[in-house]
Amino acid sequence: MWKWLEKIRNKSDHEKKTFAFGISAIFTAIIFIVWASSFYVSISSGFGKDTLPDVATPVSAIKESFSKFFQYDKESFENIKTEIDDLAKTASSTVVSTTTLGDI
Numbered sequence: 001m002w003k004w005l006e007k008i009r010n011k012s013d014h015e016k017k018t019f020a021f022g023i024s025a026i027f028t029a030i031i032f033i034v035w036a037s038s039f040y041v042s043i044s045s046g047f048g049k050d051t052l053p054d055v056a057t058p059v060s061a062i063k064e065s066f067s068k069f070f071q072y073d074k075e076s077f078e079n080i081k082t083e084i085d086d087l088a089k090t091a092s093s094t095v096v097s098t099t100t101l102g103d104i
Contacts, residue, residue, distance in 0.1 A: 008019060 008016060
């Protein structure tokens with residue numbers, strides 16, 4: 001095999017590209033034949049639209065993903081707002097307490 005690869009390396013660029021194209025065409029043809037035969041088997045076995053499981057379409061999956069993200073984001077902002085309000089109340093009561101004690 002190494003001798004065979006060495007023969008290919010010694011050929012011109014045009015011959016190497018032609019060889020690479022031929023090899024890729026063969027592999028593509030093999031993959032296509034396997035895919036087509038599996039497609040034919042699935043159709044001949046009665047696998048139709050009525051037997052498909054309920055699968056989300058890509059668009060609906062993306063939409064659901066974004067809605068979950070924004071729902072989480074909304075909840076996070078509400079939690080942050082509540083914490084800031086609590087912090088503001090605590091800070092204002094601390095300021096009032098400090099001012100009142102300083103006047104005594």
